[in-house]
Amino acid sequence: MWSRIIRPVGVVALAAALTGCFNSAEPVSEIYGSTMGSTYSIKWVGSQLSPEPAEVMTSVDALLEEFESVASTWRPTSELSRFNAAPAGTCQAMPQAILDIVLLAEDLHQESGGRFDLTLAPLLRLWGFHGDGVSQNVPNEQQLAEAVALTGHEHLHVRDGQLCKDTALQVDISGIAAGYMVDQVVEHLADMGIKDYMVEITGELKAGGSKPGGRPWRIAVEEPRDDSRVAQVILPLRGYGVSTSGDYRNYFEHEGHRYSHTFDPVTGKPVMHDLAAVTVFHPSAAWADGMSTVLLVMGSQTGWEYAVKHELPALFVIRKGDGFVSRSTPQFIALQESKE
Numbered sequence: 001m002w003s004r005i006i007r008p009v010g011v012v013a014l015a016a017a018l019t020g021c022f023n024s025a026e027p028v029s030e031i032y033g034s035t036m037g038s039t040y041s042i043k044w045v046g047s048q049l050s051p052e053p054a055e056v057m058t059s060v061d062a063l064l065e066e067f068e069s070v071a072s073t074w075r076p077t078s079e080l081s082r083f084n085a086a087p088a089g090t091c092q093a094m095p096q097a098i099l100d101i102v103l104l105a106e107d108l109h110q111e112s113g114g115r116f117d118l119t120l121a122p123l124l125r126l127w128g129f130h131g132d133g134v135s136q137n138v139p140n141e142q143q144l145a146e147a148v149a150l151t152g153h154e155h156l157h158v159r160d161g162q163l164c165k166d167t168a169l170q171v172d173i174s175g176i177a178a179g180y181m182v183d184q185v186v187e188h189l190a191d192m193g194i195k196d197y198m199v200e201i202t203g204e205l206k207a208g209g210s211k212p213g214g215r216p217w218r219i220a221v222e223e224p225r226d227d228s229r230v231a232q233v234i235l236p237l238r239g240y241g242v243s244t245s246g247d248y249r250n251y252f253e254h255e256g257h258r259y260s261h262t263f264d265p266v267t268g269k270p271v272m273h274d275l276a277a278v279t280v281f282h283p284s285a286a287w288a289d290g291m292s293t294v295l296l297v298m299g300s301q302t303g304w305e306y307a308v309k310h311e312l313p314a315l316f317v318i319r320k321g322d323g324f325v326s327r328s329t330p331q332f333i334a335l336q337e338s339k340e
Helices: 053-071 079-085 096-111 121-127 141-148 174-191 285-298 302-309 330-337
Strands: 028-035 038-045 091-093 156-159 162-165 197-201 204-208 217-224 229-237 240-246 251-254 257-260 275-282 314-320 323-328
Touching (some): 028 053, 079 091, 096 162, 121 141, 174 204, 174 285, 229 330, 275 285, 275 330
Antiparallel strands (some): 240 275
């Protein structure tokens, strides 16, 4: 089991491949599999030099399994689980993948004023969003303070190939791991000579190159609705990773208030504002994965200002009355209007 099971439920605008019609001289191969408590799918344009789908699947499965074996917090023997079980003041040698993710998360944490944090597991567990059978509930202030005291990305450090913690932190990389592995799989495919691809892992996606005929891969960004999924915007995707964070599916209600699984690390509480979902495009799927969470935590106004300032292609879906309204950054509009 993988702690990321709470994440895909909140993805409001899963990017769905619109493959269209292909020239049989340039076959499109597909493989599907399971990973991180969810699924993955890969499409690519084959050639005479491309490996067979079975070979690609075997190597991709091995790559994903290797990552899970060191990074899954649901496997007690993984390096990350052993680090989480260790006391304050621990430094432990870690595989490069985990160090890379922690360093990327540190950049997101610093650039966003603390809105991204890998150490929120005690809060997720306290509120019942950890996926371990604990009932969802609103904690009292003492319980909240005790859980917050066990968090804090500033107490997590990378030193000389080791991961260190000043306090008894528990690290959960599920908020960025899938995007990171999308990037890793893309690199793996390139090493196998595959340049035209669409890779999706647990809802995080990246596409590059072209479909047969030289046309780009396209994705459909969905309009959030509590009971259905409706395609809202269709965009070409050339070398971009895409990620959506949203709160409209994984939540609970208590005394008229709606509590989502997305937390503000500053307050230790679920975000409670009018922003329902954010979709972010970036050349790095890992960065898009983390940034979509950052913008969701920031909210419809602060997040919008941040995205515009940093020239991010992003789509904001905002609650208004009983429905939703969308707001696109200039870079998103440019991507939407780009020629195929």
